[in-house]
Amino acid sequence: MKSTDNHQILFCERLQRDRAQAEQGTDLQSAINLARTGQIRNYVQIQWPEVQLDDWQWDILESLFDPTIRRVFVKGNTGCGKGAAAGIACCAYFHIWDDAKIIITRDSLRMAQKIAFGEVDKWWRLMKIKPPGQLLTSGIYDHKQHSISLANPKHIEGFRGAHSPHVLFWFDEATAPNLEDKYKLANTQAKKFLALSNPSTLSGSFRDAFPSVEADRTQTIVDQYGKTRCITVSGWECTNVREKCLEQPVAPLGGIEISDNFYPHGTSIPAEHFIQCTPRIPGQTCYDEFMSLLNDPDPLIRNVYALGKFPDQDPEKQVILPEWLVEPVRFWTRWNRLWHRATDNRHVKASKLLNQILPVEGFGLDVAASRFGDTSVLAAGGRYGIRAIHECQFSDTQQTMEWVLETAFSYGIDLKQGFAPIAIDWGGGYGNAVGDPLKKRNVHVIEIHGNSRSDFDSQKYANKRAELYGEAGRRLDPAGDFRMIPFGLPDNERLRAELIAPQKIYSGHDGAKYYITPKGRRGADENYQGKTLRETLGRSPDRADAVVYCLYALRDQSRRRLIVA
Structure with missing residues (x-):
């Protein structure tokens, strides 16, 4: 009698699990269909239900999956989380298109593997339902027409021959001088193009993608490639900064108020109050880090690395400032x-x-x-x-x-x-x-x-x-x-x-x-x-x-x- 009951219980559990998987699969396919039209939120919430994204990160994702937008350029403050949005985008793009070819590059192959592909690796492992493909140390491979690979900026071969209806190029640290001659090659292949960087330059292909007037305003422009989404991220738009989360239990510049207690700059914050200021988004820059950059005596540091603005001058490149x-x-x-x-x-x-x-x-x-x-x-x-x-x-x-x-x-x-x-x-x-x-x-x-x-x-x-x-x-x-x-x-x-x-x-x-x-x-x-x-x-x-x-x-x-x- 007990054996029969156990079999019935196991049968019911298996039935419920299969039904849940079938419903989940139906929901996922529906989310994939929506993602192909630019509505990416349902897909992200199914795959990473616990993720918390800022509005500008949703902007990156929605712009990248918008069928009318070909290129997305993003400049922002240090540690805002541009790479996290790009990592999620690559995993999602690889899943929703079974002929997706994604090529990732950076200032060096080693940094592309460690930093950029590191984000893809992280979000791939956190996906609830993984697409077909084998996770490798420097890419993801399903078959010749469905892969994520790295391109060495020292050679042009990695920027040629990527023929597919769904080719995505991701240029990380896109202001690197050795990437300049790769932009044109990538744009001849790309169906989607994503470029991220701190805006520490006055010239080059990354700077030229933004309009000459109001370059620090988020906007969609029309250029020779079609529509390009230009996104600027200020530290003030980051959740950890906006909610005054702290990296260390020490009051930042300007002080901070916690539970009706004001702590002047430099004073220690007790554990019971510091726990209320822990980062909401792990890895994103915090209020104390942001305030130190915002109050730097060098305007280049304040504008570029705190506010995500293009500089008025570049001491490293300009002959006359x-x-x-x-x-x-x-x-x-x-x-x-x-x-x-x-x-x-x-x-x-x-x-x-x-x-x-x-x-x-x-x-x-x-x-x-x-x-x-x-x-x-x-x-x-x-x-x-x-x-x-x-x-x-x-x-x-x-x-x-x-x-x-x-x-x-x-x-x-x-x-x-x-x-x-x-x-x-x-x-x-x-x-x-x-x-x-x-x-x-x-x-x-x-x-x-x-x-x-x-x-x-x-x-x-x-x-x-x-x-x-x-x-x-x-x-x-x-x-x-x-x-x-x-x-x-x-x-x-x-x-x-x-x-x-x-x-x-x-x-x-x-x-x-x-x-x-x-x-x-x-x-x-x-x-x-x-x-x-x-x-x-x-x-x-x-x-x-x-x-x-x-x-x-x-x-x-x-x-x-x-x-x-």
Whole structure:
């Protein structure tokens, strides 16, 4: 009798289990069908019922599964949980499409395996109902048309041949320089593209994916690839920060209130109160960590690593930082009224005083071809800064030459006496058309050949053009060798944009020597994949070029005087 009862009990339990599995399978298939239309929440809640996600993490998942959105770019603060959302997305994408090919890459293959695929491994193991496929140390394999694999950023093979209706590329730490040339290859293969990074760059494919205006606002844009979802995550949007969870039992900056008790910064928090502040989402950055970043004296740390914003400047890449131009423009503006009195009203005393404060001792000329719409630019300046930027556009080089002589004479300088130098770009083929006739008139012309070897510091500068901008930066650096000597720059927004646009492109193995961003495709290295200055600015950097040529003319003149002395 007992044996019969036991069999009945086992039979009923098996029946209930089979029925539950059948119902669960029905629910899962329904969730998969919804996920294919972009409604991913039911699927995630079935597979990871205990997971807690922030609204922006749901945004990543829903955008990635939205059939109308091809690419998703995410930038955010340190430790917000971008990788967790990506790990869940990869597991879900692999399950809902039986022909899914997922390729994961990062700045190095080792870090891709350890960090990015580590997230996939973690969420795969936590899935309630696992899809077919074998979990390996560096991927998941079901069959040739259904797999998750890693791509080595050192080679391009991993970014080719991924032919399938459902190919997903995940670029982690997507601002890495060695991934730049992989973007185009991946985009030719990808049906879905996911890129994550801290926004610590001013240029490159990751930055270019975000709009130039309101780049720090979450939005969907339309670009050459279709719809791209651009998501920005601030530390304030993280659950652990919003609910003031703490990593350590010590009051953070600004203090904290727990159960009507206020703890000033640095004081210990007793266990009975600290337990109320434990992290809600394991592994996500906490309030105390966030506050330390938010109060860092470096604005780069505050904006990039705490608030997820693109920086205003990048000390690692920019040759001339925007903050270096603040005081020179202020110095120039301080004497702007005097400048107007000297030039407009022919005020003799004002002219003499201005010549002492901002003397004109040399010139820099960028000669443009009128048929391309550019203007010729002449920078006039001396040891204490650039007095003025002059522009003209004539139909022939003879007129340009006469304009140069007349403009110099307006400062009391007769270039034909051969004392004041003028540096002219010889590389474009137009500078010599003005420079050679000036030489015949005894003008002290200095030829600029941008691609020639640096004769100042060939260990630092890969060519002359890098030297010109690098030494201009050294003159402008408020903490550099010339910090005690004032310097003025015209309050010209175009000039400012052009001066800060060039970035360092390191060459060689020592990481010290660099080129700078090329002006245009003509003459640029064929391996260069980034935007040229003309593409970034929408014009040639003629004003900035004229300024650095002028500074070079002054340096060259100083060296000649030292040699003669």
